[in-house]
Amino acid sequence: MNESGRKLLEVKGLTMDFGGLRAVDSVSLTVHEGEIAALIGPNGAGKTTFFNCVTGIYVPTKGDILLHPQGEQTRRLNGLKPNQVTEMGLARTFQNIRLFGGMTVLENVMIGRHCRTSSGIFRSILRGSRVREEEQQIVEDSYYWLNKVGLEKYVNEFARNLPYGAQRRLEIARAMATDPLLLLLDEPAAGMNPYETSALEVLIRRISEEEKIAILLIEHDMKLVMKISHPIYVMEYGKKIAQGSPQDVRNNPRVIEAYLGEEVEA
Amino acid sequence: MKIILRDFKKSLLISLWFMFLTFPLVVVRVNTIENVVVWRWSNLIWVAAGSFFLSYLWRYMLARRNRRRKIAEEGVETRGRLQMLLENEQLRNRVLAILLALALVFPLVFDTYQTNIMVTALIFVVLGLGLNIGVGLAGLLDLGYVAFFGLGAYCYAILNHNFDLGFWFVLPIGGMIGCLFGVILGFPILRLRGDYLAIVTLGFGMLFRVIMENWETLSSGPSGIANIDRPGLFGLEMTLAQSTTYIYYIMVALVVLTIIVTNRLKNSRIGRAWIALREDEVACVAMGIDMGRTKLSAYALGAFWAGMVGVIFAAKTTFINPASFTFMESAIILSIVVLGGMGSILGVILGAFILILLPEYLRAFAEYRMLIFGAAMVLMMIFRPQGLISGLRQVYTYKGHKTHVGVKEQPINE
Known part of the structure; x- marks a missing residue:
């Protein structure tokens, strides 16, 4: 959670079209070293598509994905194959477990x-x-x-x-x-019971602290996200609608409207 | 107990039903010459006993399978006795040594005819092991595998006829040619999966035969190439029997080599990548494995063994024509892999012996061969879809003194 850390992953104006459908619309996002960032949004907001673009499963239509490894040259990840992206230092998990x-x-x-x-x-x-x-x-x-x-x-x-x-x-x-330099977790708590979720929270924290790596997670479990991640990015209909600390996001009217609804009040 | 009684009743009903159904056919017989009806009651008893027994056996097997499945779903270890035995390394090695000794004395005990059959079986063992790399480990369905086998055979036949090259010289070349064509075929099909892959490889298999049938100047067309040299041994003159024995030993050596190489590959970094590719392509690539390279290597290595054993096949039969390399052969090799158990080396060997030797020794039932073959396959798919031997796991020993590079070992407490 150190904000002063170096930039590690920088995504600028990422756009992904599937035919006439714009699944991700010029989304920018930055992950600094050592932080746990989160990407949230309602179902179908384009979070997983964003992930797939970053990890090389899709080739984005527009935009830049830049990785700044410490002591090395900045690398552009667009158009690399998934295995090359992994070699560069981005590792991911899948929403529907793929073991x-x-x-x-x-x-x-x-x-x-x-x-x-x-x-x-x-x-x-x-x-x-x-x-x-x-x-x-x-x-x-x-x-x-x-x-x-x-x-x-x-x-x-x-x-x-x-x-x-x-x-x-x-x-x-x-x-x-x-x-990896950056670990991307696609809904790691999906389908878990509260006990398993809290164990997962401990695990994510420990990995972040002990391994000194950055983590970017997509998550639906708001409690988990609010607890562990510092910058939170919110997507809706392919667009980024908010970013900032859990507090900012929680109080952002657009986010409340789009996603959190009454849950925040409760 | 209740279940058994219920099954008993059902089987009884089924046998009654069969008695009723077959009554007009097997019991009543009208002798049109003497105008009398012959009642063959004894046949009815046979039908009743047979259908009762089969139906009861069927029910018993199904119940057993369901019970096992239920246990497996509850997450309890389900390992058969055989499987436990196979995972015991010491015992396994001992069994392998005995088998090897038996294989070595085989031609001394049995006659040339038996040795010849055995050579054929061993050829299919190598083919099965080669295809097992692609189909069993990497999950790339290949219906045209016999083309690589044919390539090796024609390679030796043509080089031997036109350039008078010897067996030992061509043997590695045959493997290399197989390998090369494996890569050439591999490139266009890298992106294909499942059914599409099967169709393209099927096409390649067909293509090979069509080319060999029509390219008269190269392959003498459908009439084939005859008088191919048998393998030589420092220019020694050998009788037919001696030569067969010699080829037999060459095959045993090749089988051993194939087993060692495929076993090592299977338990290596490359082999794990193949298996991962079979299990989940997307996850495999996301874990940093180069899909193209991994697929190509599986194809090329599989084709290598087919090419090599093709050379031996040509040397053994001394005559080859395109009819030896039809889709039927591809199907048999694939059946060997499926029957034996995808990815299991021992299973494939077992499968090859069953599928090649049984038809040889069951010549009495030659007419029903395909019928029995088909029925056996259907039964296999119902009761053991994973093959005869499967689910063996590789166990690695953890020494625990080396730790992850640059990170301290931490106790876990949760």
Whole structure:
């Protein structure tokens, strides 16, 4: 929550058209290092489309997506493939959980290490000492993340057999294993019960504090968003209608009208 | 107990129904010459017993499957005894050693005919393992796999005929050619998924045969290429029986090599990327895996084995023509992978032996072969859609002394 931090992700005038439909209309947004930013808005506001543009699943019609890694040149992410975006340091989770169900929990996290390791086909066939060392390191790193999200007891379980809340946490662990600069969470609390949500809140805070990375989350759970995120961006019908601290957003009449309704009064 | 009684009653009813249905056909017979009606009551008993038994078995199996599914939904570990056995590494290695020893003495015990059948089975084992990389691990349905097999075979046949190149020289070339065409075919189909991919690969399989049938100058057309050299061993003269044994050992070696290589790949960074691609393409790409490269490598490596074993096939039969590389072969190889269990090496080997050896030894039922084959497949899809062997998990050991780069290990408390 430090506002004085350096800019990390800068999105300028992002626009996304699907045929005649403008799903995202010149939205600008900045995430600074170390902060937990949130993007909220009613259903169909274009939040997930925005996410998909940033992570390379869609190529935006207009606008710039700039990443400013510390000590390195600014990079433009438009038009990069999703895997290249991930390599640059943006990792994401999905609104509808997308785990590798037929792989074990550990293997799911190990996939996250893929883009930070390098063994090729021939070296994998020969399986020399370097490959074995790298493999072991992948296992250790993956265990580290499983421990962090509290899933170590499920290591050898198939991912599809996990309870719902655990699957969400596994997605976070898998994304974190890619060593990101910025973690993008697409509705991480969707479908969770209050107990799981509060555990998630603790987890997000801990990741932000211990790993010193920035987090951008899309969320419906207003309580969670108001508690943990500092700059909040609000979207409606593809446009950004407000931004600022939880307090500002809560009192913004347009936001109340568009989204929060009476909930804020209550 | 109640359920069993209920099933018993239902099966009884079904058998009565079948008795009624088949009565005019199997019991009554009008002898038109002597104008008498023959009542064959014994047939009725057979129908009754058979339908009762089958229906009861069917009900029992269905109930068992449902029970298992219910247990699985409750999240309790459901691992069969076989699966536990396979996950025990020590035991598995011992079994593998015994199997290898059996494979080595096989031609000494059995005659040339048996060895020949075994060579065919081993060829399909390698083909199955190769296709398993694409279909089983990476989830890329390939209905034209036999084309790569044919490419390897024609590669040896043509090079041997025109340039007099030897078997051992062409063997790696065959693999490389397969690999090359795998990449060439791979490029245009990178964006395709599921059904569309299947159609394009099916087309490629067909294309290969059509080209080989019509490009007379290269492949001598439908009449094929004959008198291909058998594999040589330092210029030794070999009788047919010796040569068969020799090819058998070459095949055993190739099978072992394939198993080692595919096993290592499966448990490597590359193999995990393939499996992730199969499980969820979008998530896989979002986790930083280059989809194009991963798909191409799966295709190329799968095609490599087909090309290589194609060379051996040509050397074994000494005669090839396009009729050996039809869609039927592709379908059989695919069935091997599906029957054995997608992605499971042991399953594929088992599948190959079942699908190749059973028809050989069931020649007595040759007429019903496709019928039995079809029925077996339908039953498989109902009772074990995941294949004979599946769901084995790779377990990694955690040493715990190295920690994440640059971050302190923290105790968890929640």
